[in-house]
Each structure stands twice: as C-alpha cells, then as structure tokens.
Amino acid sequence: MLMSIVDTIKQRDLLGGNTRLIGGAVIGLLLFIDLARRLTSGDLTAALLAGYIWNGLTFGLIVGLAGVGLSLTYDLLEFANFAHGDYITASAFFGWGTAYLFAGAGEFDPGSLFFLGVGGTLYPGDVGISVASAPAAIVAGLIVAAVAGAVLAVLLDRLVYSSIRQAGTISLLIASIGVAFTLRYLTVYVFTQQSFGLTVSAWVYRIPLPGGKLNISAPSLLLVSVSLLTMLGVHLMLTRTKLGKAMRAMGANRDLARISGIPSERVITTTWLIGGALAGLAGFMIALLQGTITYQIGWTLLLLVFAGVIMGGIGSVYGAILGGVLIGLITRVSLVWIPASFTEAMGFGIMVLILLTRPQGLFGGEIS
Amino acid sequence: MLNSLSTLWENDLVKIGVTLGAVYALYLLAGAALGYDLSGQLNSLRRLTFLIVLYGVGALVVNLHWGYSGLFNIGIVGFMAVGVYTTTILTRPVAGQNPTGTLPGLGLPLPIAIIGGVLAAAAMGYVAVLPSLRLREDYFAIVTLAFAEIIRITAKASELQEFTIFGTTLGTGGGRGIRTYPNPIDQFFNGAGKPIVAAASSFGIDGSLVTGLAFVLVLTLLLGLVYWLIVRLAESPFGRVLKGIRDDEQATTALAKDTNSFKIRVFIIGCAILGLLGIVWQGSQGYIAPGLFVPQLTFFIWIAVIIGGAGSNTGSIIGSILFVGIIYLGPGYLRRLVEEYVGLQGSVSTFPNAVGALLGGNVDPFLLYNLDQTSALRVVLTGVFLILLLRRRPEGLFGSRREIAASIDLESRVRDRRNSAGADGDSE
Numbered sequence: 001m002l003m004s005i006v007d008t009i010k011q012r013d014l015l016g017g018n019t020r021l022i023g024g025a026v027i028g029l030l031l032f033i034d035l036a037r038r039l040t041s042g043d044l045t046a047a048l049l050a051g052y053i054w055n056g057l058t059f060g061l062i063v064g065l066a067g068v069g070l071s072l073t074y075d076l077l078e079f080a081n082f083a084h085g086d087y088i089t090a091s092a093f094f095g096w097g098t099a100y101l102f103a104g105a106g107e108f109d110p111g112s113l114f115f116l117g118v119g120g121t122l123y124p125g126d127v128g129i130s131v132a133s134a135p136a137a138i139v140a141g142l143i144v145a146a147v148a149g150a151v152l153a154v155l156l157d158r159l160v161y162s163s164i165r166q167a168g169t170i171s172l173l174i175a176s177i178g179v180a181f182t183l184r185y186l187t188v189y190v191f192t193q194q195s196f197g198l199t200v201s202a203w204v205y206r207i208p209l210p211g212g213k214l215n216i217s218a219p220s221l222l223l224v225s226v227s228l229l230t231m232l233g234v235h236l237m238l239t240r241t242k243l244g245k246a247m248r249a250m251g252a253n254r255d256l257a258r259i260s261g262i263p264s265e266r267v268i269t270t271t272w273l274i275g276g277a278l279a280g281l282a283g284f285m286i287a288l289l290q291g292t293i294t295y296q297i298g299w300t301l302l303l304l305v306f307a308g309v310i311m312g313g314i315g316s317v318y319g320a321i322l323g324g325v326l327i328g329l330i331t332r333v334s335l336v337w338i339p340a341s342f343t344e345a346m347g348f349g350i351m352v353l354i355l356l357t358r359p360q361g362l363f364g365g366e367i368s
Numbered sequence: 369m370l371n372s373l374s375t376l377w378e379n380d381l382v383k384i385g386v387t388l389g390a391v392y393a394l395y396l397l398a399g400a401a402l403g404y405d406l407s408g409q410l411n412s413l414r415r416l417t418f419l420i421v422l423y424g425v426g427a428l429v430v431n432l433h434w435g436y437s438g439l440f441n442i443g444i445v446g447f448m449a450v451g452v453y454t455t456t457i458l459t460r461p462v463a464g465q466n467p468t469g470t471l472p473g474l475g476l477p478l479p480i481a482i483i484g485g486v487l488a489a490a491a492m493g494y495v496a497v498l499p500s501l502r503l504r505e506d507y508f509a510i511v512t513l514a515f516a517e518i519i520r521i522t523a524k525a526s527e528l529q530e531f532t533i534f535g536t537t538l539g540t541g542g543g544r545g546i547r548t549y550p551n552p553i554d555q556f557f558n559g560a561g562k563p564i565v566a567a568a569s570s571f572g573i574d575g576s577l578v579t580g581l582a583f584v585l586v587l588t589l590l591l592g593l594v595y596w597l598i599v600r601l602a603e604s605p606f607g608r609v610l611k612g613i614r615d616d617e618q619a620t621t622a623l624a625k626d627t628n629s630f631k632i633r634v635f636i637i638g639c640a641i642l643g644l645l646g647i648v649w650q651g652s653q654g655y656i657a658p659g660l661f662v663p664q665l666t667f668f669i670w671i672a673v674i675i676g677g678a679g680s681n682t683g684s685i686i687g688s689i690l691f692v693g694i695i696y697l698g699p700g701y702l703r704r705l706v707e708e709y710v711g712l713q714g715s716v717s718t719f720p721n722a723v724g725a726l727l728g729g730n731v732d733p734f735l736l737y738n739l740d741q742t743s744a745l746r747v748v749l750t751g752v753f754l755i756l757l758l759r760r761r762p763e764g765l766f767g768s769r770r771e772i773a774a775s776i777d778l779e780s781r782v783r784d785r786r787n788s789a790g791a792d793g794d795s796e
Contacts (some may be wrong), residue, residue, distance in 0.1 A: 292558030
C-alpha cells in the first residue's frame with residue numbers, strides 16, 4: 001500500500017520530481033524533533049548524545065579514509081575491490097608489529113614482539129604501549145602501516161588484477177574475493193584467530209556536560225588529527241600536483257585523458273599507492289581506537305566502507321570521506337533509538353536504501 | 369572400442385560418475401593407508417558424499433542465479449540461515465513442554481515447519497530482489513551481501529535471543545545458538561528400521577553409521593530432484609527468457625518480456641532451494657548458531673561453480689566433487705597420512721617459533737605448525753586456486769557449454785561457415 005501511495009505521488013508528480021529528497025527531508029525532520037524532545041524531557045542527556053556524536057565522528061573518519069582508496073579504484077579500474085578490507089587488516093598487523101618492536105626493543109624477543117605475542121608469549125601490559133607512553137612507537141607503526149598498505153596494493157595489482165583487467169568488472173570482483181580470502185587466511189595462518197590486546201589506557205579528557213561527562217580519549221584525538229592532516233594532504237595532491245590533476249582527468253574521462261598524453265599506468269599505480277596507504281592508516285587507527293586487533297578487523301569494516309563510498313558517490317574523494325563520516329554518525333547516533341546489536345545493520349540498511357534511490361550518491365561522477 | 373568409449377564419455381552422467389568414482393578410489397586408498405576397517409572406510413565415503421551433495425545443491429542454485437540469469441548472489445548463506453532458523457523456531461517444543469533450559473518454539477510438526485522454512489527463505493528472497501532489480505551486477509552483489517549480514521546480525525542479536533510475543537515465547541538463541549530438530553531418519557532406524565541396524569552390526573557397522581548412510585542417500589535423491597528441476601526449468605521457455613536476460617536484458621525487454629517478473633521468480637525459486645539446503649545441512653547437525661552462516665561458506669560454494677564453469681549444471685556438480693574431494697577434505701587426509709607415516713618430534717608452537725626453528729635447521733616444528741593450520745591453509749589454497757583459474761581458464765571446466773538463449777545456434781553456424789569458407793579457399 002505504501003508503494004502504491006509512493007507510485008501515485010511519482011506518477012502525478014505531486015512533489016515536483018523531488019519525491020526522494022523531500023521524503024528524506026521529512027524523515028530527517030521527524031528524527032530531529034524526536035531528538036529534541038528526548039533531550040528536553042531528560043530521556044537523553046547531552047553528555048550521552050555528545051559521546052555518540054564524538055564516537056561517530058572518529059569512527060566515521062576511519063571509514064572515510066579507508067573509503068578513499070576503495071572509491072578511487074572503483075572508479076578508475078571499474079571494479080569493486082572486495083579485498084580492500086584485508087589490505088586494512090594486513091597493513092594494520094604490519095604497523096602494530098612494528099610499533100611493538102619499537103616499544104619493546106631490547107627488553108623482549110623481537111620475534112614475539114613483531115608477531116604481537118601470538119600464542120601468549122607477550123601481553124599488552126608487558127610492553128605497555130599507549131599514545132602517551134610510547135608516541136614514537138605509535139608514529140613508527142603508523143608510517144609502516146601506510147607503507148605496507150601501499151606496497152601491498154601495488155603488488156597485488158601487478159600479481160593479480162593487471163593481467164585480467166580486460167576481463168570485465170565481474171571477473172575482477174570475483175578475483176578480488178579470492179585475494180580477500182587468501183590474505184585473510186594467511187593472516188590466520190600467521191596470527192591464528194586470536195584477538196590481540198594492543199594498548200594500555202592513556203589519558204582521557206573529561207568534559208563536563210549536562211547529564212554527565214563527554215570522554216575524549218587520547219587515541220581518538222590522535223586519530224582526528226592524523227585524519228585531518230591526511231585529508232589535507234590528499235586534497236593538496238589532487239589539486240596542486242600534475243599527477244593529481246591527471247587522476248582527476250582519468251576519473252572523469254579515461255579515453256580522453258589518454259589521448260591528451262596522460263600516462264595511465266602511472267596514474268593507476270599512484271591510485272593504488274594512495275588507496276593502499278590510506279587503508280593502512282585506517283587499519284592502524286581502528287586498531288588503536290578499539291585497543292584490539294583480529295584477523296577480521298578489516299572485513300568487518302568493509303561493508304560499512306562500501307556504504308560510505310556509495311553514499312558519497314563512487315569516484316569522489318571528498319564524497320568518500322563525507323560518506324564515511326555520515327555512516328559513522330548514523331551507526332553511533334542511531335543508538336538513541338535502536339539497541340546496540342542493530343546499529344551495524346542500520347548502516348547496511350541505509351546503504352541499501354541509497355543504492356535503491358540514488359545510486360550515484362551525493363557527489364557521484366566526479367573525482368573531487 | 370575406443371570410439372564407443374568416447375561416445376559413452378559424452379554422456380553427462382557418465383562424466384559425473386567417473387569423477388566421483390575417481391575421488392572415491394582416492395579416498396579408499398588413503399583410508400587403506402591409514403588402516404581404516406570397513407566401518408571406517410564407509411564413514412569416510414559417507415562424509416565425502418554428504419558434503420559433495422550439499423555443495424552440489426548450493427552450486428546448482430548459484431548456477432541458476434548467475435550462470436542462467438546473470439544475478440550475482442553472494443548472500444547465499446543468509447537464505448540458508450533464514451530457512452533453518454525459521455524451521456527450528458516453528459518446530460521446537462512449546463514453552464512448558466521443552467526440556468528445561470532450552471529455547472521454546474511454536475511446536476509445529478517437522479514437515480510443516482520445513483515448508484514454513486522454505487517459504488520464509490523464498491519470501492526473504494522476494495524482499496531482497498524486488499527493490500534491486502534495476503541495479504547492475506556488482507551493486508546487486510553488494511546488496512545481497514548486505515542482506516546476508518543483516519540476517520546474521522539479526523540472528524545474533526541478544527534482544528531476539530528469547531522473547532514473548534502475543535503470549536508465546538520463542539527465540540533465536542542469539543550468539544549462543546539454538547538446538548534444532550531430531551532427524552527423522554534417526555527416528556526411523558530407532559523404531560521400524562531396527563532389524564536393518566541389527567543386520568548391519570553383524571558386519572561391524574554400528575547404528576549411527578547406518579543412519580548416516582541412509583541420510584546421505586536421501587540427500588542424494590534431493591540433489592537428483594533439484595538437478596532435474598533446474599534442467600527442466602532451463603530447457604523450458606522460461607529458461608530461454610532467463611538466458612536472454614543474462615545475455616542482453618535490453619533486447620529481451622524489447623521482445624516484450626517482463627524481465628523483472630522473470631528475475632523475481634528465478635531468484636525466489638533459488639532462495640527457496642537454499643532454505644531447504646540450510647534445513648537439511650546445518651539443521652541436521654543438531655545445533656545452529658550465527659557463526660555457521662559466514663561468507664566463507666558462500667565463497668566455497670561459488671568456487672565449486674567457478675571450477676565447473678558457470679552456465680553448466682554438470683559443471684556445478686563436477687566442480688563440487690572436485691572442490692570437496694580435493695580442496696576441502698583433501699588437506700585433512702593429507703595431514704593424517706603425514707602424521708601416520710612421517711614421525712615428527714615435538715609439539716605445535718607459534719609461527720615465529722616455527723620459522724625460527726626452520727632457519728636454525730630444524731624442520732619438524734614448521735611441518736607440525738603447517739599440519740595444525742590445515743583449515744586456514746585450505747582457504748588460502750582455495751583463494752590462490754580461484755585467482756589462477758580466473759587468469760588461465762576463466763570459463764572453468766565446462767564453461768564453454770554455456771547454453772545460449774536462441775533455439776538456433778547462430779554463433780556455431782557462423783563459425784562453421786567461416787571454417788568451410790577458409791577450407792574452400794574463398795576470399796570473403
């Protein structure tokens with residue numbers, strides 16, 4: 001019945017062709033009114049809401065960073081890289097292994113350190129890494145994670161994707177699923193399915209607000225700064241450098257770009273490098289934020305990353321970041337209305353909704 | 369003689385039979401090397417056939433969706449979960465009659481619950497496909513994956529673990545899972561079939577093996593039924609439209625076929641079969657939990673199809689035989705053979721320790737570690753194999769068999785004409 005009402009509205013063009021937009025705005029308005037109602041009635045405290053928003057923002061920035069690489073390769077090479085989640089995982093393990101090596105060098109056996117004490121040979125409390133106590137180790141890990149991600153992405157492109165690039169988008173998708181499982185279970189082979197605790201707690205800013213306190217942890221501050229700096233860097237690269245302009249040109253119209261003499265192989269490699277590096281950063285930081293890492297850390301993120309990329313519009317760097325932040329906010333702020341078990345499902349539901357109503361997303365079609 | 373053998377080979381069933389026979393022979397040999405008695409060998413073959421048949425049904429459905437209709441469904445496990453969870457909830461004893469500490473259900477008889485489960489899976493398929501019809505293949509794939517994950521999250525949610533609605537208490541068991549239903553084959557052999565069990569025990573075969581073998585027989589019949597159904601479907605006018613949709617949807621629409629209706633119908637049929645698959649697969653194991661319905665299973669079923677070649681039913685079955693026999697169960701037998709014949713010292717440690725020992729000249733810890741990690745290495749092997757397949761032989765074993773939509777094969781006519789023109793030395 002709802003469908004027939006919607007159909008009638010569309011057919012008779014009652015809303016001037018903007019059915020979806022107005023529908024979305026109405027729902028948004030209703031939610032906002034309900035939010036205000038809960039705040040004023042005391043059901044929801046300002047501290048709690050602020051906490052949700054802050055968590056959503058930090059989580060969303062990670063999803064957004066991871067999404068940039070996915071979005072770029074989806075647009076440029078025209079396939080959905082389902083292995084992107086496992087790039088995130090693999091680089092995160094490399095990065096944290098390095099961080100542990102840095103922090104515990106000399107005191108502990110390097111094999112145990114680099115492999116995060118798999119099998120119970122080492123515990124986070126022994127090494128005691130946190131943002132406050134071992135900043136150099138964290139930074140080293142961050143850099144190694146980014147480099148590992150970049151190298152992994154280019155390597156896998158050379159090994160797997162480049163030879164079947166002509167085979168079409170579905171073959172590449174299936175190949176990426178193969179790469180995903182290979183990477184994931186190589187990680188299991190080395191690290192087993194164990195969940196690794198990583199850090200000990202650092203300081204927390206507590207901001208008093210009506211109803212309680214807003215907790216801003218040190219990792220989340222680091223996260224936000226790194227993300228913003230990275231986004232600035234990517235923006236500068238895309239707008240100021242020649243290669244960046246070439247990337248935007250190729251994203252817009254590949255054949256035309258080739259005719260104008262833009263070296264497409266270089267652009268493709270650069271795209272993988274950037275995408276992989278950002279995936280590495282995202283992986284390292286989500287592990288830092290959660291304080292734990294497992295072989296599934298990237299995969300559990302992947303569908304939400306897809307959601308963010310689709311919402312923002314495939315091919316748009318800013319869209320990917322904005323979409324990621326939106327997804328982060330939606331999955332955290334929806335805790336106001338739905339139980340925690342379903343917030344992830346809500347994120348997927350929104351993605352399905354976007355695919356069905358506006359598949360080109362918010363900024364669909366352009367690279368910036 | 370050779371000629372008649374090759375014409376015999378043309379028959380699909382012969383191909384399937386020979387492949388199966390070869391894999392059986394391999395397993396019997398391995399069993400003999402491991403010192404299995406009659407009971408052991410029968411159990412080994414039973415387990416092999418059990419998995420082959422189930423993967424076969426899954427592969428046939430994937431082939432129906434993808435090979436025939438061009439619908440890229442990677443949410444397979446979600447529909448299996450819907451089928452088995454619905455059946456479980458429908459058939460578990462009502463609150464008050466169930467053994468204490470277990471979840472109650474609606475207490476319906478098993479046959480009705482099974483029908484309910486299949487219908488629920490079909491309905492979920494309808495919900496998934498109806499809005500997604502306009503999407504292109506990769507977006508459709510993402511939507512099916514999202515659906516499967518939403519289903520898994522819902523099954524895992526603690527809020528739904530046990531709840532009361534309209535006065536009845538039911539539940540999904542949440543993350544812990546839920547006990548399913550007793551196997552009617554079990555009940556048969558405990559009742560009317562007791563004499564058969566007694567006769568078998570004189571050969572050293574115990575009751576549970578007899579039940580197991582009988583169940584596998586039933587499942588094989590089910591596979592045959594699904595195969596027959598899909599072949600009939602594919603060779604019908606309905607199937608011809610499906611192939612037309614796969615090859616060129618716009619052309620098919622231009623011929624006044626309501627492609628959406630066809631896609632919906634074939635998707636629902638496939639999802640119904642998947643629901644039944646979940647009911648007889650995970651349901652027959654006695655206990656289900658959300659952790660069973662993970663994308664890895666979808667991945668395995670898909671690779672069985674890809675090995676065999678999308679578009680061919682025979683290929684799907686042979687792909688399942690090869691996948692289960694060699695890639696899935698193979699490493700486990702290899703491990704047992706190595707453990708039996710190669711004396712390895714020491715115990716399993718961690719990867720860094722094993723590699724350290726290897727570099728120091730001691731091979732044993734590394735081998736031990738690998739033997740311990742066969743389940744992870746199995747997936748790595750599958751992934752690498754998939755990538756190699758896609759590079760070297762993307763059409764799989766039987767992909768060149770892809771059935772075309774037209775009843776007259778124009779492609780082969782053109783090819784023949786070109787060949788004969790070349791042979792005649794015509795310049796065209």
